[in-house]
Amino acid sequence: MKSVIDNKAEQEFELTVDGYRAVAAYQLEGDTIVFTHTEVPPAIEGRGVGSKLIQAALDSARDRGLKVVPQCPFVRAYMDKHPEMRDMLG
Template identity: 75%
Template sequence: MTTVHDNAAEQEFELIADGHRAIAAYQLEGDTIVFTHTLVPREVEGRGVGSKLIRGALDAARDRGLRVVPQCTFVRAYIERHPEVQDLVR
């Protein structure tokens, strides 16, 4: 697995795992980032790819001082399971 990369032109955080691209789509609204959709290819599901992707995206949001709106159910579930990132939620 590589590191999480912000593809700002596409408004997606991405992570390449074994040649497959996982994405967390977002929309920026002022000082808020709204996570709208997460996609992890079937070939790499169940290996922590989605969790690593979302953790990297949330770390980037924190570094930029952004508040988070977890519209995506995967992102919402990740935040519910990880109290250390719950302060980001708007």
């Protein structure tokens, strides 16, 4: 599995696996990052791709001192399962 890339031009975190691209779309609003949508192609579902993508995106947000608004249900569920991330909620 490759590394997660922050494509700032498209406002998406990206992870490519076996030629398929998973994305976590976001919007920056001051010191807050709003995750709006996560998409993992069916061909690579069930392999932890979405979790790896969101973990890297949240690590990046923490490193940058951003608060997180998880509008996307997948991001919200991930944060619910990982209480160590809840201090980032904005």
